[in-house]
Structure formats: structure tokens, C-alpha cells
Amino acid sequence: MLKQNSEKEIISTDRNEIQIESKKYSDYPVNGFYGKFGGAYAPEILQPALGELLKAFEELKSDENFLSELHYLNRHLGGRPTPLYKLNRLTKKFGNAPIILKREDLVHGGAHKFNNVIGQALVAKFLGKPRIIAETGAGQHGVATSIVGAALGLETEIFMGEVDIQRQMPNVQRMKLLGAKVTAVKSGSRTLKDAVNEAMRNWVATVEDTHYLIGSVVGPHPFPLMVRHFQSVIGKELKSEFFETYGRLPSHVVACVGGGSNAAGTFYPLIDDDVELIGVEAGGRGTDLGENSATLNFGSPAIIHGAKSYSIQDNDGQIIETHSISAGLDYPGVGPEHSFWKESGRVRYTSITDTEALQAFNLLCKYEGIIPALESSHALAYALKLSKELDSTEEIVVTLSGRGDKDLNSVLNLQEKE
Ligand SMILES: Cc1ncc(COP(=O)(O)O)c(C=O)c1O
Numbered sequence: 498m499l500k501q502n503s504e505k506e507i508i509s510t511d512r513n514e515i516q517i518e519s520k521k522y523s524d525y526p527v528n529g530f531y532g533k534f535g536g537a538y539a540p541e542i543l544q545p546a547l548g549e550l551l552k553a554f555e556e557l558k559s560d561e562n563f564l565s566e567l568h569y570l571n572r573h574l575g576g577r578p579t580p581l582y583k584l585n586r587l588t589k590k591f592g593n594a595p596i597i598l599k600r601e602d603l604v605h606g607g608a609h610k611f612n613n614v615i616g617q618a619l620v621a622k623f624l625g626k627p628r629i630i631a632e633t634g635a636g637q638h639g640v641a642t643s644i645v646g647a648a649l650g651l652e653t654e655i656f657m658g659e660v661d662i663q664r665q666m667p668n669v670q671r672m673k674l675l676g677a678k679v680t681a682v683k684s685g686s687r688t689l690k691d692a693v694n695e696a697m698r699n700w701v702a703t704v705e706d707t708h709y710l711i712g713s714v715v716g717p718h719p720f721p722l723m724v725r726h727f728q729s730v731i732g733k734e735l736k737s738e739f740f741e742t743y744g745r746l747p748s749h750v751v752a753c754v755g756g757g758s759n760a761a762g763t764f765y766p767l768i769d770d771d772v773e774l775i776g777v778e779a780g781g782r783g784t785d786l787g788e789n790s791a792t793l794n795f796g797s798p799a800i801i802h803g804a805k806s807y808s809i810q811d812n813d814g815q816i817i818e819t820h821s822i823s824a825g826l827d828y829p830g831v832g833p834e835h836s837f838w839k840e841s842g843r844v845r846y847t848s849i850t851d852t853e854a855l856q857a858f859n860l861l862c863k864y865e866g867i868i869p870a871l872e873s874s875h876a877l878a879y880a881l882k883l884s885k886e887l888d889s890t891e892e893i894v895v896t897l898s899g900r901g902d903k904d905l906n907s908v909l910n911l912q913e914k915e
Contacts, residue, residue, distance in 0.1 A: 522768040529718030531837035537717035539803045551719040587864045592884030598897045608899030609759045610641035616727030618645040621708035628652040628707040632696040634689035635825030636668025638712030643675035653677040656696045658687040686818035689828045713756025714832030717803030728762025748891040749773045753876040757832035759898040777879045779821035780848035790819035791848040792831040806833040822851035823871035849875040870899035
């Protein structure tokens with residue numbers, strides 16, 4: 498177990514040894530590791546590409562030309578900055594402490610995924626790679642990658658599980674319209690984890706001219722670091738926008754966790770501040786193995802997709818098929834930094850069931866005129882519970898990671914069945 502003391506030193510009591518590392522949470526990763534999590538457990542053939550990527554990223558993240566191009570594209574193509582929006586009607590009717598949305602649903606493409614892909618695609622261009630590949634679950638990362646592929650003139654191929662293709666058809670059609678090749682993955686559970694495996698396999702074969710544009714804070718180092726960096730635009734804006742209106746920081750900040758990129762980007766700029774951070778995973782149909790995708794709530798540490806992190810496995814250590822109503826949360830792994838934040842106690846991770854997420858989805862539509870993504874509805878559902886418990890002088894900021902247009906078919910089908 499790890500815990501945080503008032504000087505923000507992290508005290509590790511693993512294997513009964515007490516080690517003191519004088520580090521703030523924001524100092525991680527150290528050599529690619531977040532405490533005992535992270536690393537780059539990737540095939541030999543990818544190691545040079547991972548090294549080259551880290552070097553380019555370290556150089557570019559403070560390069561003025563790179564930063565000004567990134568800023569321009571985020572603002573004029575992506576539509577940033579996104580606003581904060583206070584849910585007056587919903588809070589008055591169902592809660593107590595005000596709930597305020599960080600509106601990532603307004604970003605071009607319909608979700609926070611754009612923030613990461615635009616940064617990584619610029620890095621790929623700098624590395625002289627003419628082709629990008631990506632995996633996608635909900636299709637939002639695939640759409641965002643197809644957008645930047647078209648905008649920057651990069652050949653684009655998206656790997657997507659067959660099951661996800663069925664439940665996210667509008668996004669598949671969008672990717673094709675944007676000029677990307679969509680490859681159906683027919684192995685395993687035919688969902689996100691299988692799409693990641695297939696994209697990794699393709700990268701091994703094409704690494705010379707291809708950048709693998711990973712869609713969350715997962716995978717081997719430096720991907721979790723790089724994705725967190727580009728997604729941190731969410732938390733940075735949130736902090737300054739909130740401060741501008743309220744003159745202080747919010748007491749609570751909530752985000753949903755699939756692989757964990759919108760949550761990492763929201764939390765990281767607040768990680769050394771006195772703000773309660775809560776990650777919400779998919780509780781699905783219940784706590785039994787295979788009935789949810791709540792990796793940090795019900796999983797255990799393992800090596801998954803190139804990094805040490807929590808994952809959901811059976812007794813033989815096999816990664817299992819998970820379930821969630823929302824394709825973007827239906828993943829048996831999670832970013833290594835979240836595993837670190839969980840074990841250190843810095844971030845609290847909870848879960849919300851399919852039914853609760855659907856209820857929150859409907860409430861936001863009916864009371865506030867916003868159709869949320871099913872993924873984001875998990876964060877909202879938890880915020881609604883929390884709002885009742887808190888004082889009206891505290892506030893909860895929720896990252897609304899995406900809009901729900903892609904989920905209309907799924908939601909309408911479910912409502913018909915009921
Ligand atoms: C709208 C939306 N929110 C959240 C997620 C989950 O991803 P992450 O945890 O990386 O933010 C997805 C994934 O596809 C998504 O589309």
C-alpha cells in the first residue's frame with residue numbers, strides 16, 4: 498500500500514519495506530514507471546520505435562513551432578476551449594451540491610479523443626511517418642483519428658471489434674466518409690481488447706512507416722505519458738475556468754474511466770491540489786466476473802497490452818471478456834497511472850451500473866437539453882449520487898467526455914425492450 502502524507506511525499510510500504518520517495522504525484526512517471534506500474538513490456542522489434550517516440554515527444558512538447566501548430570489545430574479545428582456548464586435544473590430537482598459539466602462533448606468529432614489524436618498525429622508527422630493506425634471501441638477514437646488523418650494527409654487504418662462495429666454503426670460510417678479504412682477484428686470477444694491486439698500486431702509488421710496512435714493512457718511507455726500530456730488540456734482549462742468564476746478550485750472532480758484518458762487528462766493538472774478526485778468505472782450488470790468492466794474495482798495487477806497495470810482476469814490469469822452498456826468503457830485493462838493513483842489512495846475509484854448510467858443519460862436529456870455519451874453518463878450518475886450527500890457550498894465538476902449521438906440506437910433499442 499502507498500499513502501500520501503502532508504508534504505506530498507509518497508510512502509511505499511510494499512513487502513513491509515518502507516521507502517520514502519520525495520516526489521509529488523505530478524513527478525511521475527519515473528523511468529517509465531508509476532510506482533510499480535507501467536513500463537514497456539513490448540516485443541523487441543518495437544523497442545527502437547518506442548525510444549524514438551519518447552525522444553521526439555520530449556523534444557516537441559516544448560518546441561515553439563509544434564506548440565503553436567497544436568494550439569491552432571486544437572482551437573480552430575477542435576473547437577477548444579470547451580466551456581463549463583452548471584446543471585441548475587438537474588441539481589435543483591435531484592441533488593444538493595451544484596454539478597458543473599466540463600463540455601468535452603462539444604469538441605470536434607464529439608468527444609475528448611480529438612485532444613490526444615491531434616497531438617500524436619503531429620508527432621507522427623514530425624517523425625516522417627505517412628501512415629497512422631488506431632484501435633477503437635466506441636468508435637470515438639476511430640472518428641477522431643480519421644479526422645486528423647484527413648486533416649494532416651496521413652493514410653489511416655482503424656481496427657475495430659465486430660461487436661463494436663454493430664453497436665456503434667454511425668461512427669463506422671463516419672470513419673469511412675473521412676477516408677479511413679476500417680478493419681473488422683473477428684478474434685476473441687470482438688471488442689476493444691481484441692482491436693488493441695490486432696493494431697499492435699499490425700504495428701509490429703509496419704513500424705518503419707507507421708505510427709500507432711493509441712487512444713487512451715494505456716500501452717507501453719511512453720504512450721500513457723504522451724496521451725496524458727495531450728489530454729491534460731481538459732484539466733488545465735477546467736482549473737482556470739473554474740477559478741475565473743469561483744475564485745478557487747472545486748471540491749470534487751469526477752470523470753469516467755475506460756482506459757482512463759479523459760480522467761487522466763482531467764485529474765493530472767489537479768493531482769497535487771487539495772481536490773477530491775473520483776474515477777467512475779462501468780459496473781455493468783453486477784459484480785460477478787465478466788459482468789462488468791470495473792477493472793480497478795474488481796481486477797488485480799498483471800501485464801496487459803505492454804504495461805503493468807490492473808486488469809480483469811480469471812483464476813488462470815487469462816484476461817476475460819468484460820461487459821458494459823457503453824463500448825468505450827468495455828475494456829478489461831486500465832492505464833498504469835490510475836493503478837498507481839488507486840493504490841496510493843490519491844484517487845477514489847467507484848462504479849456505476851448499466852441501469853444507473855441509462856437513468857443519468859435520460860435525466861441529462863430531459864432536464865438540461867444535452868444528450869451525453871453512455872460512457873460519460875456513468876460519471877454523471879455518480880455525481881448525482883454525490884450531490885445529494887454534499888453540502889450546497891461544495892461543487893462537483895464532471896467531465897462530460899462525449900456526446901451521445903453514437904448511442905441513440907443502443908439506447909432506443911434498450912428502451913423498447915423495457
Ligand atoms: C465518449 C467517451 N468517453 C470515455 C471513453 C473512455 O475512454 P477513456 O477512459 O480513455 O477516456 C470513450 C472511449 O471510447 C468515449 O468514447
